[in-house]
Amino acid sequence: MTDVENGSATGAEESREVIGARRGMFGVHGSGDTSGYGGLIREVALPASSPRPYGGYFDEVVDTLVASLGDDAFDAAIERVVVFRDELTLDVRREHLVAVARTLLDEPALRFELCLGVSGVHYPGDVGRELHAVYPLMSITHNRRIRLEVAVPDADPHVPSLYSVYPTTDWHERETYDFFGLVFDGHPALTRIEMPDDWVGHPQRKDYPLGGIPVEYHGAKIPPPDQRRAYN
Template identity: 60%
Template sequence: MSETGDGSLSPARPSRGMFGVSGSSDTSGFNGLATPVHADLSTPKPYGSWYDEATDHLAEVFGGFGDAIERIVVDRGELTLHVKREHILELCRTMRDDPSLRFELLSSVSGVDYIDSPRRLHAVYHLTSMTYRRRLRLEVATTVEDPHIPSVVSVYPTADWHEREAWDFFGIVFDGHPALTRIQMPDDWIGHPQRKDYPLGGIDVEYKGAHVPPPDERRSYA
């Protein structure tokens, strides 16, 4: 568990036991039992483990550290740096090349849609230092209206497909990507299916000229 105590990410949700239902007979979870979890909190120093040393070092070698890093979260023993989007490329370069950091491997880039947050689209970069056997997460937030984030393909070539996937599913535009096209969905698909406001199975299916309506429109269960 984190050094900073539990639940630092979720002050919006008071703990009400594991099942946490009140005022509703609905136990399926489909009627909006989940409440927003957005909270811009950072973990106070010291972070513990190697995190203090690494973040202090990063502050020295990376010029606009104070400006670029919005907040630092240590939760469940994992370090997350929330980065302003215009700094992500240079930060990745420093992360990769600095001899004391050496995050050579970009394990993954995933999109997350925190729909209730003002900047709801997040690109999450999981960096791995093979030299020091460390892992760290960079997180960049942006809005649906202006979903641009600089691409890190020039620093980590492996980001190519990951960024295409995040574009495909979340509509995050990675500026500077060599060929930002859909990767899993068909090229002519409309919409970004893993956004939270995109329904599951919410499209009709054409089969032999007939249309099967989406599940939520097939019949009324009321």
């Protein structure tokens, strides 16, 4: 590891955002835990903004985006630039998401032609930013990868759809809506894609029940995990 890399990692470690804590190996409470991990407490932290230089082609990507958008527009659109585990993530304010994505697609020196999907993330402890939408992008022209990330509050889970920029996000946005409740404004047909239309709730949120009476499908009740039949 170089001095620059070590310094960047140290700085990020000092300013990272702690949003909660996990207890035990699997987060189980009130069980007869004999694993030895019952007293384990781990912080839940998000990576902090990364200092320059970012390394590799990341600096060139950010510099080109700044030149294309303009300094003021870049500062208004990008909350922070994060380099974590050799990945570049641009945290984008939702009202600027479409403009940033369009620039990343159209600018010849960037040419991120492919959006590989839309992933939802639920951080209940990240108050005011509980729901995140993550977009991995790939430039086939330049063989580069980056990610965009947008954070919105649970009370206002609206994110502009990227369908007009990347039509393949049609299905991905529907799935993220279905499982996390993120509402993609401007999507041509935002409906559930996995769960039935009348399903209540969004199953991949961390506060969604794992089983028992609250989870019901067409009259059939799913028992809690510790009461389910095992076939081994």
